Amino acid sequence: MAHGRTNFSSHEFPMASGVSPFSYRTNSGYQRRVVRATKQLMHAVVMEKLEVENGSIFQITDMGCSIGPNTFISVKNIVESVELKFQSINTHKKHIQVLFNDHAYNDFNTLFASLPSDKSYYAHAAIGSFYDRVFPDKSIHIVNCSYGLHFLSRVPNNVENRKSLAWNKGKVYYSHSKKEVISEYSKQYKKDMECFLKCRAQEVVPGGLVFITVPARPNKTPHSKVIYNMLAEILGSCFLHLVKQLRNLLGDIEEEEVDTFNIPVYITSPIEVEEAIKRNGSFSIEKIEILSKETSPINGLTAKDASVHIRAITEGLIEEKFGTKILDKLFQLHEQKLEDAYLDLISGEAISLFIALKRKPN
Amino acid sequence: MAHGRTNFSSHEFPMASGVSPFSYRTNSGYQRRVVRATKQLMHAVVMEKLEVENGSIFQITDMGCSIGPNTFISVKNIVESVELKFQSINTHKKHIQVLFNDHAYNDFNTLFASLPSDKSYYAHAAIGSFYDRVFPDKSIHIVNCSYGLHFLSRVPNNVENRKSLAWNKGKVYYSHSKKEVISEYSKQYKKDMECFLKCRAQEVVPGGLVFITVPARPNKTPHSKVIYNMLAEILGSCFLHLVKQLRNLLGDIEEEEVDTFNIPVYITSPIEVEEAIKRNGSFSIEKIEILSKETSPINGLTAKDASVHIRAITEGLIEEKFGTKILDKLFQLHEQKLEDAYLDLISGEAISLFIALKRKPN
Numbered sequence: 234m235a236h237g238r239t240n241f242s243s244h245e246f247p248m249a250s251g252v253s254p255f256s257y258r259t260n261s262g263y264q265r266r267v268v269r270a271t272k273q274l275m276h277a278v279v280m281e282k283l284e285v286e287n288g289s290i291f292q293i294t295d296m297g298c299s300i301g302p303n304t305f306i307s308v309k310n311i312v313e314s315v316e317l318k319f320q321s322i323n324t325h326k327k328h329i330q331v332l333f334n335d336h337a338y339n340d341f342n343t344l345f346a347s348l349p350s351d352k353s354y355y356a357h358a359a360i361g362s363f364y365d366r367v368f369p370d371k372s373i374h375i376v377n378c379s380y381g382l383h384f385l386s387r388v389p390n391n392v393e394n395r396k397s398l399a400w401n402k403g404k405v406y407y408s409h410s411k412k413e414v415i416s417e418y419s420k421q422y423k424k425d426m427e428c429f430l431k432c433r434a435q436e437v438v439p440g441g442l443v444f445i446t447v448p449a450r451p452n453k454t455p456h457s458k459v460i461y462n463m464l465a466e467i468l469g470s471c472f473l474h475l476v477k478q479l480r481n482l483l484g485d486i487e488e489e490e491v492d493t494f495n496i497p498v499y500i501t502s503p504i505e506v507e508e509a510i511k512r513n514g515s516f517s518i519e520k521i522e523i524l525s526k527e528t529s530p531i532n533g534l535t536a537k538d539a540s541v542h543i544r545a546i547t548e549g550l551i552e553e554k555f556g557t558k559i560l561d562k563l564f565q566l567h568e569q570k571l572e573d574a575y576l577d578l579i580s581g582e583a584i585s586l587f588i589a590l591k592r593k594p595n
Numbered sequence: 596m597a598h599g600r601t602n603f604s605s606h607e608f609p610m611a612s613g614v615s616p617f618s619y620r621t622n623s624g625y626q627r628r629v630v631r632a633t634k635q636l637m638h639a640v641v642m643e644k645l646e647v648e649n650g651s652i653f654q655i656t657d658m659g660c661s662i663g664p665n666t667f668i669s670v671k672n673i674v675e676s677v678e679l680k681f682q683s684i685n686t687h688k689k690h691i692q693v694l695f696n697d698h699a700y701n702d703f704n705t706l707f708a709s710l711p712s713d714k715s716y717y718a719h720a721a722i723g724s725f726y727d728r729v730f731p732d733k734s735i736h737i738v739n740c741s742y743g744l745h746f747l748s749r750v751p752n753n754v755e756n757r758k759s760l761a762w763n764k765g766k767v768y769y770s771h772s773k774k775e776v777i778s779e780y781s782k783q784y785k786k787d788m789e790c791f792l793k794c795r796a797q798e799v800v801p802g803g804l805v806f807i808t809v810p811a812r813p814n815k816t817p818h819s820k821v822i823y824n825m826l827a828e829i830l831g832s833c834f835l836h837l838v839k840q841l842r843n844l845l846g847d848i849e850e851e852e853v854d855t856f857n858i859p860v861y862i863t864s865p866i867e868v869e870e871a872i873k874r875n876g877s878f879s880i881e882k883i884e885i886l887s888k889e890t891s892p893i894n895g896l897t898a899k900d901a902s903v904h905i906r907a908i909t910e911g912l913i914e915e916k917f918g919t920k921i922l923d924k925l926f927q928l929h930e931q932k933l934e935d936a937y938l939d940l941i942s943g944e945a946i947s948l949f950i951a952l953k954r955k956p957n
Contacts, residue, residue, distance in 0.1 A: 290731050328731030332719060337707040345699040345722050355731060357694060358720040360707050369652050369690030369717060 268303050268379055270524045271446050271587050272310045275377075278589040279314035282519050283375070284440025285324055291315065292373050293354075294332040296363040297381025300343045304333060305352075307377050311444075312354055315375070329354040334367055336360070362386065364428040368436040376433055376443040383448050383461075385497040386425045389417035393493050403488075405469035406496050408462030415456060422499040426509035434515035437592040443516065445506075446524075449586040452504045459500050460583035464543055467574060468496075471566045475559070494554050496547065503586055516590035524585040536571035539578075540564055630665050630741060632886045633808050633949050634672045637739075640951040641676035644881050645737070646802025647686055653677065654735050655716075656694040658725040659743025662705045666695060667714075669739055673806075674716055677737070691716040696729055698722070724748065726790040730798040738795055738805040745810050745823075747859040748787045751779035755855050765850075767831035768858050770824030777818060784861040788871035796877035799954040805878065807868075808886075811948040814866045821862050822945035826905055829936060830858075833928040837921070856916050858909065865948055878952035886947040898933035901940075902926055 285291075293311055298304035308331050319327060331354045333344060341358055348356050361367040363378060364386040391397035392407070392414055399413040407418040433443055450459040457466070472491045503521060510516055534542070544564050551560065571578070647653075655673055660666035670693050681689060693716045695706060703720055710718050723729040725740060726748040753759035754769070754776055761775040769780040795805055812821040819828070834853045865883060872878055896904070906926050913922065933940070 290734055328734075330731060337710060338704070341703045341707060341720070342700070345703060348699065348722065355729065356722050358703070358722070360710065360718050360720070367717065369692060372652055372690075 267446055267524065267585050268306050268310075270585070271307075271379070271444070274520060274522060274587050274589070275310055275444055276314040276317075278442060278444070278519055279311070279318050279375075280321065282589070282591050283315070283318055283442055284591075285318065285322065285327075286438060286440065289325070289327055290330060291327045292330045292332060292368075293375045294334050294359060294368065294373055294377070296334045296367070296376060296378040297384070298333040298335050298339075298344065300340045301347050303379065304344070305347070305349050307379055308333075308354075309349070309352075311375055311377060312352075316353070330357060331355070332357045332359040332368070332373075334359045334361065334363060336362060364425050364432070366432050366435065370435055371438045373433075373436045374438055374441045376437060376441075378429075378444070379446040380448065382426070382429065382445060383498050383500060385418070385421050385499055386428070387421070388495040388497045389421040391417050392495050395492075400492075401495055402492050403473060405472055405491060405494050406462070406465040407499070408456040408459065409466045409469075418499045419505075421497075422501060422505070423509065426506075427513065430509060430513035430515065434513065434592065439592050439594045441592045442519075443590040443592070445586075445588040445590070447506070447586050447588075448500060449506070449523075449584050450500050450502050451523075451582055451584055452502045454502070454582045456500065458581055460578055460581040461498075461500050463574070463578055463581050464539060464571070465496055465498065467570050468543060468547065468563075468567055471563055471570060474566060475563060490555070494551075496550065501586075506586060506588060510588075510590065515593055517593055518588065519591050520587070520589040522587045524587055536575055537568050540568040540571055543567065629808055629886065629947050630668050630672075632947070633669075633741070633806070636882060636884060636949050636951070637672055637806055638676040638679075640804060640806070640881055641673070641680050641737075642683065644951070644953050645677070645680055645804055646953075647680065647684065647689075648800060648802065651687070651689055652692060653689045654692045654694060654730075655737045656696050656721060656730070656735055656739070658696045658729070658738060658740040659746070660695040660697050660701075660706065662702045663709050665741065666706070667709070667711055669741055670695075670716070671711070671714075673737055673739060674714075678715070692719060693717070694719045694721040694730070694735075696721045696723065696725060698724060726787055726794070728794050728797065732797055733800045735795075735798045736800055736803045738799060738803075740791075740806070741808040742810065744788070744791065744807060745860050745862060747780070747783050747861055748790070749783070750857040750859045751783040753779050754857050757854075762854075763857055764854050765835060767834055767853060767856050768824070768827040769861070770818040770821065771828045771831075780861045781867075783859075784863060784867070785871065788868075789875065792871060792875035792877065796875065796954065801954050801956045803954045804881075805950075805952040805954070807948075807950040807952070809868070809948050809950075810862060811868070811885075811946050812862050812864050813885075813944055813946055814864050816864070816944045818862065820944055822940055822943035823860075823862050825936070825940055825943050826901060826933070827858060827860065829932050830905060830909065830925075830929055833925055833932060836928060837925060852917070856913075858912065863948075868948060868950060872950075872952065877955055879955055880950065881953050882949070882951040884949045886949055898937055899930050902930040902933055905929065 293308065293315070295304045295308055312329055312331070315329065333356065335341070337360050344358070359367050363381065389399070391399040392401045394400060399417045401407070401410055401414045404410050404414070407414050437443060448461050450456065456462050472494070476488050476491055503523065507518065507521065510518055541564075544560070548560060551563070655670065655677070657666045657670055674691055674693070677691065695718065697703070699722050706720070721729050725743065751761070753761040754763045756762055761779045763769065763772055763776045766772050766776070769776045799805060810823050812818065818824050834856070838850050838853055865885065869880065869883065872880055903926075906922070906929075910922060913925070
């Protein structure tokens with residue numbers, strides 16, 4: 234065991250791999266818009282806030298990197314800013330190492346095969362959940378985590394426990410469920426953020442930076458009015474529809490299987506993120522910014538686009554539980570239901586949140 | 596481009612992947628015997644020769660790691676020795692990082708999926724050819740390269756050039772060819788070792804160690820009398836056989852395709868390795884040892900075993916040039932020819948060479 238690991242086992246959440254027509258790689262344009270929107274913000278923080286220490290090696294990690302190309306764009310933005318920072322303070326030459334981090338079951342072969350040939354850094358991969366320790370103490374200078382922290386480490390136990398008040402019967406997601414379910418998801422999010430920040434506090438050098446970009450809901454907006462959640466809720470209703478209407482066709486999917494399937498995603502709010510950072514206490518908040526409407530998840534997308542996008546993110550999880558044969562039928566229905574609900578969706582809320590943290594001196 | 600890279604492009608040489616019945620993973624028992632034989636040797640060198648510097652991070656790389664499980668055994672042996680060394684000198688706690696290195700097209704997903712759960716180190720992957728720079732200056736404490744350095748970075752140009760004296764007509768390997776071919780392979784080996792040692796000299800900290808284990812031939816033994824080479828030569832004769840006898844069956848394999856296919860492997864000798872290290876000048880030789888007969892590549896193997904073993908190593912290369920459909924036919928013939936030649940093979944020579952180097956102070 235690596236030093237300082239926490240004890241729970243993280244849920245693996247692989248994006249659809251490189252060979253699928255619904256691969257995350259070719260269906261992550263929305264995340265790319267978000268990456269672009271954060272470029273200037275990250276640049277300003279690096280120039281103004283990064284404290285460069287002695288030593289010839291500078292380590293950057295992109296946590297939850299998935300399989301590109303977004304990770305390469307994020308990393309390029311950060312590396313360029315860091316190089317300008319070095320020039321501006323006439324520091325001696327540093328070697329930049331970039332550690333691409335994700336779960337062991339991420340499609341690293343696809344990632345490596347598409348590494349940019351003109352990169353100015355040494356490329357490594359670091360295996361493990363970002364809710365756990367991945368790096369030695371004080372070894373990392375900049376952490377980036379873009380669109381990763383809405384994935385929980387696991388579905389909260391009680392949500393899948395028939396005897397619990399928080400049993401999420403007939404649902405696969407929390408946002409439109411009873412308050413006990415929402416509360417369990419919220420508690421799990423708090424625990425996970427505590428692990429993330431505690432582990433990063435150990436790994437990041439004093440003066441080093443952590444960038445977080447995450448889908449979010451405006452403070453006080455109920456979970457059920459958030460576009461991301463409405464998209465997932467519709468997916469959940471498709472499961473129930475399939476079970477009830479098409480049981481003869483599919484045969485082996487029982488209602489109970491849907492009851493014990495839940496998507497481990499939670500949409501946070503600015504206030505929840507700030508509270509988590511303050512509870513942890515190791516980081517100062519250098520910037521917290523709500524990204525513009527251009528990053529809305531359904532901006533300019535057809536129902537079909539939106540459905541394919543959701544498929545790219547959830548396919549692995551669904552396949553693990555129900556096998557592959559359900560996928561086409563499910564997402565056909567999902568697309569159709571999205572079309573019906575499109576006006577509702579547009580009236581929903583969605584923001585992306587950019588946060589820049591700096592590791593305080595010990 | 597990373598700093599200090601050399602300019603040529605290395606030939607990718609992937610082992611058969613995790614899903615193949617001929618996968619390297621399930622057919623690398625011979626290499627495992629070699630790994631076991633080196634355990635005590637590495638342990639002694641670590642305890643007696645490793646110079647531990649200040650700093651809390653200790654980095655080990657296994658170069659040309661392939662996809663396990665041998666790499667995990669090697670790494671475990673080294674990590675255990677390093678931990679004992681730390682205890683013996685009462686050094687303060689160090690975090691051990693292990694960087695598994697191989698080409699981008701190595702099956703890293705299989706590697707990561709089988710990482711030992713009880714490991715005491717942080718596991719990373721570092722992408723790139725070991726004939727090139729992979730790590731920042733003075734960042735690595737121990738390099739291990741087990742059964743990797745007999746793979747050349749490329750087939751020498753002239754060997755595939757119809758107008759050259761070294762044109763390797765009718766052959767796919769160098770050992771039983773004319774002296775001009777052998778000379779080109781030997782020159783390429785010298786160049787490659789120069790690159791390997793030059794890059795490692797930049798990356799390894801002063802007092803750090805490099806372990807090399809490599810199949811070899813006794814000094815003065817001709818290339819044609821070495822078992823590894825005899826196995827490859829028989830494979831080459833099978834290609835020719837297929838072209839000549841079975842052209843109707845296979846259709847599209849022409850003699851010229853065989854003429855322009857060559858296996859980029861060279862079997863070195865103790866004296867050649869020593870010369871390369873002395874020419875480089877950055878390392879002292881702490882140990883150079885010929886491993887016992889137990890590591891002979893055909894010891895205890897049937898012809899079928901030996902053929903499957905050769906297939907696991909060469910399948911990727913052959914497939915790249917000729918496609919998959921030739922493989923079964925080729926190795927059926929190979930097994931049969933190995934059986935016929937078994938008495939000859941046993942009379943051949945084969946050693947494994949273990950070398951421990953220490954980076955001199957600058």
